[in-house]
Amino acid sequence: MRTSEVIDLTEQLGGVIRRSALVRRGASKRDIAVAVAGGGIMRLREGVYAVPTADPNVLDAARHGGEVACISALRALGIWVLDKPDRLHVWLGGKGRRHQHSKCTCIDHHDAGGAAFGIARAALALVQAAACCDDEVFFAAYESAWKRGMLSRTDREWIRRAVPARIRWLVDLARADADSGLESLLRLRLIRLGVSLECQVLVVGVGRVDFVAAGVLIIEVDGRENHDGQSLRHKDLVRDAAAAALGYETLRFDYALVVHEWRTVERAIVARLRRHGVPVVGSTVTEVN
Ligand SMILES: [Zn+2]
Ligand SMILES: [Zn+2]
Structure with a gap:
C-alpha cells in the first residue's frame, strides 16, 4: 500500500x-x-x-487513550461553554485505561461504552459536563447545542435520563431559541431569584432591547469589544430616555461583568426590582432602606 x-x-x-x-x-x-x-x-x-x-486536542486525547470529551468536546464542536477548559477532558470508555504521555494534565471520564478516537458526540459530552462542571456550564451549553440543531429529540430524552436527578429541572427549563450563552446564563440566574426574563423584546418607541426583567426593568448587555465613539453612546442615551418616558428603568452591563462579577450585577438588578415592588426570592442581597 x-x-x-x-x-x-x-x-x-x-x-x-x-x-x-x-x-x-x-x-x-x-x-x-x-x-x-x-x-x-x-x-x-x-x-x-x-x-x-489532526486537531492537537484529538492527538493528545488519543495519546491519553480516548476521545476528546466533556467541555473540551463541547468547545471543539462550536457549542458555547462558560469556562475555557485549561485541561483536556478525555473519555476513555467504560473499561479503557489511561496511557502515559508527556505533559499530561488530562481529566479522565469513564462513562459506559467504548471510546474510540476523535471528539465525543454532543449529547454524550453534555452528560459528561453535567457530572463534571457547574450547573450553569451544563445549562448554557445544552441550550447552545439545541439552538445549533445538534440535539435530536432522542438525544434530549437520553440526556434527561442520564444526567444527575438534581439537574433534570434544567433540561426541562431549557429552550431551543436562546440566542447566546449570555442569555442562557442571565435567564437561569434570574429564575433562581424568582424573576422572569424575556429576551430580545421589541419595546414600541424604544426598539429591540436585550432583556426585560419582571416586565419593568430593561437590561442591556454590551457585547461589543469596545464601545466605540460618541454616536453609539448617544444612541444608547436616546434609547434610555425613551424607555424612561414609558416607565422602564434601564441597566447596562458588559459581558465581563455578567460572567465574572455577578454579585455586582445581582445587587443592581435586585435593588431596582425591589424599588418597583417586584418580589425577589433567593437573593442574598440585603434590602437597604
Ligand atoms: Zn469533564
Ligand atoms: Zn493525558
Whole structure:
C-alpha cells in the first residue's frame, strides 16, 4: 500500500487510526513503517497512528487513550461553554485505561461504552459536563447545542435520563431559541431569584432591547469589544430616555461583568426590582432602606 493510501485511510477515520485497522484494510507492517519514516503519519503510542495535521486536542486525547470529551468536546464542536477548559477532558470508555504521555494534565471520564478516537458526540459530552462542571456550564451549553440543531429529540430524552436527578429541572427549563450563552446564563440566574426574563423584546418607541426583567426593568448587555465613539453612546442615551418616558428603568452591563462579577450585577438588578415592588426570592442581597 502506498503512503498516500495510508494517509487517506487515517484521515477517513478522523485522523487517528489503530495499527490493527490499517492491517485489516491491507497495509503491511512495512507500508506503515515507510509512511512513518516519510512523515505521512506519526506514531502516537504503541499501535496508534495519526496524521500530523489532526486537531492537537484529538492527538493528545488519543495519546491519553480516548476521545476528546466533556467541555473540551463541547468547545471543539462550536457549542458555547462558560469556562475555557485549561485541561483536556478525555473519555476513555467504560473499561479503557489511561496511557502515559508527556505533559499530561488530562481529566479522565469513564462513562459506559467504548471510546474510540476523535471528539465525543454532543449529547454524550453534555452528560459528561453535567457530572463534571457547574450547573450553569451544563445549562448554557445544552441550550447552545439545541439552538445549533445538534440535539435530536432522542438525544434530549437520553440526556434527561442520564444526567444527575438534581439537574433534570434544567433540561426541562431549557429552550431551543436562546440566542447566546449570555442569555442562557442571565435567564437561569434570574429564575433562581424568582424573576422572569424575556429576551430580545421589541419595546414600541424604544426598539429591540436585550432583556426585560419582571416586565419593568430593561437590561442591556454590551457585547461589543469596545464601545466605540460618541454616536453609539448617544444612541444608547436616546434609547434610555425613551424607555424612561414609558416607565422602564434601564441597566447596562458588559459581558465581563455578567460572567465574572455577578454579585455586582445581582445587587443592581435586585435593588431596582425591589424599588418597583417586584418580589425577589433567593437573593442574598440585603434590602437597604
Ligand atoms: Zn469533564
Ligand atoms: Zn493525558
